[in-house]
Amino acid sequence: MSTRGWLPVRDQDFSLDNLPFGVVRPPLGPRRVVTRIGDYVLDLAAAGIEPQLTAQPTLNALLLSGRGGDVRARAADVLTGRERLDLVHALDDVDVLMPFDVRDYVDFYSSLHHATNMGRILRPESEPLLPNWRQLPVGYHGRSGTVVVTGTDVARPEGLVAGADGVPRLVPTDALDFELEVGFVVGGPPATRISPDDAHHHVFGAVLCNDWSARDVQSFEYQPLVPNLAKSFATTISAWVVTFDALRPYLVAPPCQEPAPDPYLRATRPWAIDLHLEVDLNGTTITATNFATMYWTFAQQLAHITVNGATTRGGDLFASGTVSGPTAGELGSLMEATWQGTRPLELADGTTRAFLADGDTVTLRGWCGGDEPGRPRIGFGDATGTVVAAPARRRHAEEA
C-alpha cells in the first residue's frame, strides 16, 4: 500500500508515479477524462482541472492541447492534498471506455527477432530479412476504425483462404493469432520532419496493443501489397494511456544498428524502453520478454513516417510491430511460438493450441520498474480480448 496520498493503492501498477489517462462513463453523467490511481479514477473536470479539456468524451482535446503534463501534475496535487472522496469513483463503479479517437494508425515491423522468424517461416528458401529492413523501419497503415478497448470481444473473422483445388473460399479463419505490440499515442499540434531527438515532444504516451491476425487470410491476400483483411477486423488496446513522462526513467540505449541508418534516423538520446511484456492465454503465461530488444525505436519510427512531409495529428497511433525476443519463451505471436502451427503449445489446463480457439482469452500485460528502490512500478494494465465464433457459425449454432 502506498503511504503517499489519501487513496489506498493496492494495485501497484497505478501508483502516484504513474497517473495515466483514460475515459470512463460514471454511473451518472456523460463520459469524461480521468486519471487512474490504484483501483480508483479521479474525475479531472470535477476537480476543476482544465474542464474544457477533461469534460470530454475522449482524450483527443487533451492530446491536441499539449497540456497533458500540467493536467497530470495538478492531478497529483489533488491526490496528495486534502482528501476529496467526492472526486473519485471506484473502478468497479464506472465503465472504462475507448480512451481516444484514433486518427491515423501505422503498424511497424521493428523487432529483428520477429522479422527474422517471419522471413524464415514465409520465405524459407531465401534471406529472412529483405534488403530494406535494416535501412528503415518498415511499416504500413492499419484500420483506425476497428481499434477497440480492452475487454471487447473479438469475433473470428471470415476471409478468402486458398483451397486445395485452387479455388479460394470464404471461411472463418483457422489460423487466428495475436501480436504483442506497444502503441504510441501522438499529441500536440501537427508536426512533420520530426528529428528522433525531438520525438518526446510529439508522443503523449503509450498503450499495449494486440494486432489480431488471421494468418491463412493473410497468406492469400498479402501479395503484392500487404495484409489488409487479415488485420483490419480488430486491434485491441489497453485502456490507460501511460504518459511519456512516467516512462522517462526507463529509457535505455537501443541495440546497436549495423549498418548505421541514414542521418534522419539517427538519435543521440536513448529511446529504447525497459518495459517488461507478457502474454497470457487462458491463464498460462506463454510469452515474457522486454521491449528494449526492439531494433527500431518509437523515435525512429516517428521520424520515418514524417520525413516525406507527412504531418502528424494528435490522436495518431503508431504501433511497434510484434515484440519478440531472441529465445523460445519470448515470442510475440503464435505464428512464431508454434512455427506456423506445426508445434502446438501446451497450456496449463492440458489443452494445446496451434492457433486461437473460440472462447480463448488473450491478455497482454506490461510494466516498467518495480524491481529496485527508486524505480517505481509503472503498469499499463491489461489489453485483453476473448475470441467469439464467427457470425455465420454462431448463427448456425443458434439455429441448431
Next chain:
Amino acid sequence: MSTRGWLPVRDQDFSLDNLPFGVVRPPLGPRRVVTRIGDYVLDLAAAGIEPQLTAQPTLNALLLSGRGGDVRARAADVLTGRERLDLVHALDDVDVLMPFDVRDYVDFYSSLHHATNMGRILRPESEPLLPNWRQLPVGYHGRSGTVVVTGTDVARPEGLVAGADGVPRLVPTDALDFELEVGFVVGGPPATRISPDDAHHHVFGAVLCNDWSARDVQSFEYQPLVPNLAKSFATTISAWVVTFDALRPYLVAPPCQEPAPDPYLRATRPWAIDLHLEVDLNGTTITATNFATMYWTFAQQLAHITVNGATTRGGDLFASGTVSGPTAGELGSLMEATWQGTRPLELADGTTRAFLADGDTVTLRGWCGGDEPGRPRIGFGDATGTVVAAPARRRHAEEA
C-alpha cells in the same frame, strides 16, 4: 445556360441535376456546408435546411445522418422556387475547403490494365497478375491525415532511395508521379458485412482522387509490405462530393469477371459507372479514359473490406486504384505512360516528362453524360495540384 431555376448556370458540370456537397468559408462567418450550382454556392443553413447538419465545418455530420438525399431535394426546391439571392455566394467570393474529415482511407488496385502494366514493369520475368488479383479486390490502408483538397500545393517528398553503391540515401524523389483515381465517400451509420447489392445504402457520393506517388521511394521500401512513405505525403481530392443519386443514371454493367468471384463479391446490380476521366499536365491532356473499364466495382470493394467484420464509419474514403484503360492514351499514371520513365511524354509546350518536374500542375477531371438528351452532364470539377520543390532544395534556393 440552364432555363430551370433562378441562377444562371454557365458551368454545365454543376447544373440542378448535380447539386454536389462541399464546404466553403464565406467572406464573413465560419465554415459551412453548401451545395454548388453553376459558379455559385447555396448556403444550406441560411436557407433553413437542416442547420444542425449544415452549419458545420465539415460534411461529416451530414454524412453520418443519412439525410443527404433530403437535404439535396430541399436545396433543389430552393433553387427552383422564389429567387433568394441572399442565400448564395459567387464561387469567387468564398474559399473552397476540404469537404470532410477523412476517417479510414483505403486505396485499391482494381484496374486490370493498370495492375497488368505495373506487373510487367516491376516483375518482367513473371506473370503480371498475382494469383489473388482476380479473386479479390486487392487494397491497403493509406494515410487519411494527408488527404488534401484541390488547389493545395504538393511538396516533392524526400525518401530513402537505393544508391548505386548499395547505400540508400535520403533524397527528393526523382520519380514523382500522379495516379488517376475515383474515391467513394461512406455515409450512414456504422455497417459491416455489406452485400454488393446494398452498397448504395452506404455510399454518399464520389470525388476524384490523385494518389501522388514517389516511384523510386516506393521501389526501395515496399517489400515485404507495401508503399508507405511513397504515398503518404499527399492525396488530392476534388472539392465537391457528387452524390450517388446524381450518378445513378450512369450505372452500367461492369466487365465480365473470369473466374467468377466468391459469392460475397457477386452483385446483380450494374455497379460500374460510365464516367469520363481525363488528366491534364500543364495544359496538355495526356490521358482520357472511362471509369467503366474497372475490373472491380466500388460495391465489391465495400463488400470486401467489411466481409471480415470490420465496420465502416461515415467519412471513410475508399479509392478505386489507378484507372487505366486498354490503349496508349488511357493510362492513369506516368509510370505506365512513360514505361517507368523510359519513354518520356511530349507536352504541348514542346517539353518532355519522364516524371513530374517542380512547377508542374496535374489536373484530374471527370464527368458523366452531357452527350445526349436525357443524360445531363454531371461534373466532378477539378482535382488539381502543383508540385513545389522539396523543402531542403527550396531552402537552398532561398539561400543562394
